[in-house]
Amino acid sequence: MAKTAPIDGGAAADPMVPRPFRIVRRSRELADTFTLELEPEDGAPYAFEPGQFNMLYAFGTGESAISISGDPAGGKLIHTIRAVGSVTDKLQALKKDDRVGVRGPFGTAWPVEHARGHDVLIIAGGIGLAPLRPAILQILANRQNYGKVAILYGARTPGDILYRKELEAWRGRFDTYVDVIVDRADAGWNGKVGVVPKLIDLAAFSPEDTLAMVCGPEIMMQFSVQALERAGVASDAIYVSMERNMKCAVGFCGHCQFGGRFVCKDGPVFTHAEVAAHMSVREL
Amino acid sequence: MAIDGLGKILKEHPFFADWGDDYRELLAGCATNHRFEAGEYISREGQPADVFYLIRHGSVALEFPVPGREPVVLETLHEGEVFGWSWMVPPYKWAYDTRATELCRAVSMDATCLRGKCDADPSLGYELFKRFTPIMAERMQAARLRLLDVYGSAR
Amino acid sequence: MARLRLEIDRLSDFLESLGAEGREVIGPKVVDDAIVYAPITGVEDLPKGIVDEQAPGRYRLNDTGGDALFDHVVGPHAWKRYLYPPEHRLCSMVASADGFTVEAEPQQAPARVFFGVRACDLAAIHVLDKVFDNGDFADTGYNARRRASLIVAVNCGRAGGTCFCASMNTGPKAEAGYDIAMTEVPHGGYFVVEAGSPEGAALLGPLGLVEAAPAEIDAADARVAEAAQSMVREMIPDAADVLRRNLDSPHWDKIAERCLNCANCTMACPTCFCTTVEDTTDLSGEHAERWRKWNSCFTIDFSYMHGGSLRRSGGARYRQWMTHKLAHWHDQFDSSGCVGCGRCIAWCPVGINITEEARVFEHLEQGANHDGD
Numbered sequence: 001m002a003k004t005a006p007i008d009g010g011a012a013a014d015p016m017v018p019r020p021f022r023i024v025r026r027s028r029e030l031a032d033t034f035t036l037e038l039e040p041e042d043g044a045p046y047a048f049e050p051g052q053f054n055m056l057y058a059f060g061t062g063e064s065a066i067s068i069s070g071d072p073a074g075g076k077l078i079h080t081i082r083a084v085g086s087v088t089d090k091l092q093a094l095k096k097d098d099r100v101g102v103r104g105p106f107g108t109a110w111p112v113e114h115a116r117g118h119d120v121l122i123i124a125g126g127i128g129l130a131p132l133r134p135a136i137l138q139i140l141a142n143r144q145n146y147g148k149v150a151i152l153y154g155a156r157t158p159g160d161i162l163y164r165k166e167l168e169a170w171r172g173r174f175d176t177y178v179d180v181i182v183d184r185a186d187a188g189w190n191g192k193v194g195v196v197p198k199l200i201d202l203a204a205f206s207p208e209d210t211l212a213m214v215c216g217p218e219i220m221m222q223f224s225v226q227a228l229e230r231a232g233v234a235s236d237a238i239y240v241s242m243e244r245n246m247k248c249a250v251g252f253c254g255h256c257q258f259g260g261r262f263v264c265k266d267g268p269v270f271t272h273a274e275v276a277a278h279m280s281v282r283e284l
Numbered sequence: 285m286a287i288d289g290l291g292k293i294l295k296e297h298p299f300f301a302d303w304g305d306d307y308r309e310l311l312a313g314c315a316t317n318h319r320f321e322a323g324e325y326i327s328r329e330g331q332p333a334d335v336f337y338l339i340r341h342g343s344v345a346l347e348f349p350v351p352g353r354e355p356v357v358l359e360t361l362h363e364g365e366v367f368g369w370s371w372m373v374p375p376y377k378w379a380y381d382t383r384a385t386e387l388c389r390a391v392s393m394d395a396t397c398l399r400g401k402c403d404a405d406p407s408l409g410y411e412l413f414k415r416f417t418p419i420m421a422e423r424m425q426a427a428r429l430r431l432l433d434v435y436g437s438a439r
Numbered sequence: 440m441a442r443l444r445l446e447i448d449r450l451s452d453f454l455e456s457l458g459a460e461g462r463e464v465i466g467p468k469v470v471d472d473a474i475v476y477a478p479i480t481g482v483e484d485l486p487k488g489i490v491d492e493q494a495p496g497r498y499r500l501n502d503t504g505g506d507a508l509f510d511h512v513v514g515p516h517a518w519k520r521y522l523y524p525p526e527h528r529l530c531s532m533v534a535s536a537d538g539f540t541v542e543a544e545p546q547q548a549p550a551r552v553f554f555g556v557r558a559c560d561l562a563a564i565h566v567l568d569k570v571f572d573n574g575d576f577a578d579t580g581y582n583a584r585r586r587a588s589l590i591v592a593v594n595c596g597r598a599g600g601t602c603f604c605a606s607m608n609t610g611p612k613a614e615a616g617y618d619i620a621m622t623e624v625p626h627g628g629y630f631v632v633e634a635g636s637p638e639g640a641a642l643l644g645p646l647g648l649v650e651a652a653p654a655e656i657d658a659a660d661a662r663v664a665e666a667a668q669s670m671v672r673e674m675i676p677d678a679a680d681v682l683r684r685n686l687d688s689p690h691w692d693k694i695a696e697r698c699l700n701c702a703n704c705t706m707a708c709p710t711c712f713c714t715t716v717e718d719t720t721d722l723s724g725e726h727a728e729r730w731r732k733w734n735s736c737f738t739i740d741f742s743y744m745h746g747g748s749l750r751r752s753g754g755a756r757y758r759q760w761m762t763h764k765l766a767h768w769h770d771q772f773d774s775s776g777c778v779g780c781g782r783c784i785a786w787c788p789v790g791i792n793i794t795e796e797a798r799v800f801e802h803l804e805q806g807a808n809h810d811g812d
Binding site: 014015016017018019020022059060061062063084085097098099101243244245247248250251252253254255257259260261262265278281282283284 | 529530532534537538539540541543570571573575576577578579686687712713714715716718719720724727729731734736741742743744745749750751752755758759762763766767768770771
């Protein structure tokens, strides 16, 4: 799995000290989800690989590991964040021009290069679309290098569909298959109702030549992997993004360990083959 | 439509794809072709369930009518899928509404006809139930998965 | 390097030269009925004649009235507290009109000598070296303190009641990585010492020590060999594989019936490195600090993610500690995380013994394999 050295973690910088970044733009995505565009004090572009994350620091409250969801080619640092705890609540309360501490980028990347020449299935659930967005943008910017590209997305209700306009735009391209399903809906929704594995069953792709990238709640990823394997996709062609408690993101604090892997630096992106045995062990 | 034609249609549908020709021809006798317009109700909760359907084209929403509220869509089913298991389980009444969400072509399999043929040939019954069980298991798993509310807020 | 003879009455000269040029000498000292590592000023601080009695869940000191300075073995302290302090500030932040600014901590790496480092503890330091410079990231504080600390190792002449370094290939003899190594020969009133680095040689040089006689060397080596021979505990050789294969064993829950999740083992262990980061502000809300503190995988919130803790059961947490230490560490750092010092056995209030538990897993597996016979 390709390891990417962080831009910030060079010999000079202490990997544990955050840098203040300014919020240049802030927007609301869903009721509990918002997006921040951040810029460093020196205005330098931010380089990262799709799938990587930063530790974002809210002054006085703490840090949270948040995937980067911007365009890797854009140089801008963009994070879509769901407010689920004290740090993300604090980040949600910040306004334009407030400062956020940033450490990173950390972690392994989605196999966007490796997928060239193959069919690609992007499978996301809930907030899991945010860490996959940089991979989607990179793939669509180089669309001619890939076979069939399909984006399959599951959300709780139609009102919880993240990046809805973008999904519609991606679908509107004639070269990309996009399908969305929700857990529950009322009759006002004319789309699919059910679970993400159903989208996998319905999509057309060549399983022996497909690379799948899956991101979402762990249970959703497990069920999606089962559906992919039923369809004939090999375990080492399926990539998942794991999540664990993180305090340092550099392999020193020990919190993110998952069967010996440090999710912060050996992951968060893993092939399913690498983690399959441990994913089925309770409370590991 | 001629029985021959229906036999061919059944062969094209994934549910019948791996059946032998003889069983398929036998069952074609219970089949009827249908067309449903967008918004048309195919079944109603509580009504006698004497068919199951194979969707050839289009989509169907499984709904539950809730007094005082918009009906809740429980699941949508699509081309190549099957719906209606209430014909297998007494008292043979539909457990939910089904509504075509777009123009839909489906083949119905008549339950009385099927039950008759299964009584006459239990091995046919076994084949039918053997294929229905995984479908029902998948529906139940999907329902349980949604019950877990994996995308829900943690607070 | 030549093996030299240091008379017991020259030990104070030696300690003085160690403490020259502003170096702080940290060594074994009796405090509160335990031998800890604390600053020492002279030979009189050393635990002369003190021998420890260690067993699962038991630690006692006895004064034998003898002359040996190092017949005790390791106590509740490990050298990690001087390389990787229990609490230290990472950085401070000050609120400003624009947001906040960050001030990094000035590096605190006082010149020190670790006096009396046992082979197991030396191995532990080497284990931590790989943790804190893992190829991707380096902990600046740990590495600065490491460079600023000289190591005077002591080869054990006696095996403690919970020691199992011999089976872990980490002792009782210190092989490499020290500046100076010493072996005490109490009945002869001398030490056999040798330099292990240019810095060590530079410290020994001015003392003008003579080379030890072959018989003296033999006497020293015999003590160490005797310590190895008399070790009663041992870790099974393939603990890593046994544990990897038995993650689903019901025995983890059995251990959890005894384990109090008190985290003593992780605090006493010389290689446990887990920490947490705590954020504080002052009352004005203008100043914030980030502190790194020792933490333990036994705490319920160690594995907390939005929603709840991943490792809720005691069995899962005990499994995390033991499998990390004995199995997964190999995948992470190419060595075992355990150095056989025996502290976790002595300092466990209920006396859980990982050498015994490893054996139980092996035994259960063999029993299950024979069930089909």
